[in-house]
Amino acid sequence: MSVFGFWSLLTALLILLCCLGSGGQAFEVYIWPEKLAVEIKGSTEVNCSTSCPQPDKGGLETFLNKSAIEDHHPQWQRFLISDVSQDTVLYCHFTCAGKQKFRNLSVSVYQRPTQVTLKLKPSRVGVGKNFTIECTVPEVKPLQSLTLTLFHGKDILQNQTFSGAVPASQEATTTFNSTAQREYGLLNFSCQAELDLRSLGGSLFQSISEPQTLEVYGPVQDNQMVIIITVVSVLLFLFVTSVLLCFVLGQHLHQRRTGTYGVLAAWRRLPRAFRAHPV
Numbered sequence: 001m002s003v004f005g006f007w008s009l010l011t012a013l014l015i016l017l018c019c020l021g022s023g024g025q026a027f028e029v030y031i032w033p034e035k036l037a038v039e040i041k042g043s044t045e046v047n048c049s050t051s052c053p054q055p056d057k058g059g060l061e062t063f064l065n066k067s068a069i070e071d072h073h074p075q076w077q078r079f080l081i082s083d084v085s086q087d088t089v090l091y092c093h094f095t096c097a098g099k100q101k102f103r104n105l106s107v108s109v110y111q112r113p114t115q116v117t118l119k120l121k122p123s124r125v126g127v128g129k130n131f132t133i134e135c136t137v138p139e140v141k142p143l144q145s146l147t148l149t150l151f152h153g154k155d156i157l158q159n160q161t162f163s164g165a166v167p168a169s170q171e172a173t174t175t176f177n178s179t180a181q182r183e184y185g186l187l188n189f190s191c192q193a194e195l196d197l198r199s200l201g202g203s204l205f206q207s208i209s210e211p212q213t214l215e216v217y218g219p220v221q222d223n224q225m226v227i228i229i230t231v232v233s234v235l236l237f238l239f240v241t242s243v244l245l246c247f248v249l250g251q252h253l254h255q256r257r258t259g260t261y262g263v264l265a266a267w268r269r270l271p272r273a274f275r276a277h278p279v
């Protein structure tokens with residue numbers, strides 16, 4: 001009985017100690033939103049809150065411009081963060097019963113792909129000759145979230161991501177080398193830039209370039225034309241030559257025939273004496 005009583009007392013004491021011990025510190029700090037993507041030079045709101053019923057103090061740590069919005073609530077406070085120019089981390093903190101807790105929030109700065117330029121080099125090319133498609137986005141951030149897709153009509157020629165890109169660089173370029181085919185001139189080329197910030201707490205931005213037409217000229221067709229013209233010329237030449245030849249030959253034969261008779265007739269017409277002694 002006494003042993004049982006001792007053990008139950010000890011258990012009860014332990015439970016009491018445990019619950020008391022953590023009771024004063026069992027609080028959480030939250031920051032909302034949990035992920036944040038802000039347009040460059042833009043501003044945003046964050047809400048710092050805690051489960052502690054009576055926090056001693058709380059706040060938001062950042063080197064960015066911040067201002068508290070609305071009245072102060074003991075358990076939460078909203079802040080306006082402005083002129084966000086680079087990726088940063090915000091710290092939300094509260095102190096409850098002498099114990100301090102933090103929660104951080106990573107802020108990603110982005111710049112939309114507004115200007116997408118597509119160039120065909122050269123824009124006029126012969127069938128079977130090489131040409132290059134080049135797409136450039138001068139100012140876009142972060143490159144890790146960017147995909148540049150080259151289209152010919154609706155067909156995807158190339159999809160390029162920039163996952164390993166230098167974080168500091170802001171310009172994105174993709175090139176695609178191809179060999180001109182006759183049908184390439186029928187559909188336009190275009191380039192789409194897609195900035196997918198969904199995993200960073202942002203949205204999806206798309207921008208597409210002006211369509212570009214590739215002018216394809218065909219040496220095959222040109223050759224055919226040359227061949228046709230040559231054959232026609234040769235045939236015409238042969239025709240004209242043979243007609244001329246026939247005419248000349250005919251003329252010549254006729255002349256020879258009449259010429260022979262003429263001479264014979266003249267000879268016959270000559271007086272006998274002259275015929276015997278033609279001088």
Ligand SMILES: *[C@@H]1O[C@H](CO)[C@@H](O)[C@H](O)[C@H]1NC(C)=O
Pocket residue numbers: 030032047048049050076077078
């Ligand atoms: C801030 O967050 C707390 C805790 O989630 C919530 O109760 C409060 O309504 C929020 N305030 C605003 C203005 O959203």
Ligand SMILES: *[C@@H]1O[C@H](CO)[C@@H](O)[C@H](O)[C@H]1NC(C)=O
Pocket residue numbers: 147149156159194
């Ligand atoms: C190309 O990238 C876009 C955007 O990320 C994606 O939706 C599409 O499925 C990709 N296509 C191919 C063929 O990889």
Ligand SMILES: *[C@@H]1O[C@H](CO)[C@@H](O)[C@H](O)[C@H]1NC(C)=O
Pocket residue numbers: 186187188211212213
């Ligand atoms: C190609 O783009 C030009 C403008 O650059 C447009 O006039 C033409 O209709 C387009 N052709 C096709 C097949 O989409």
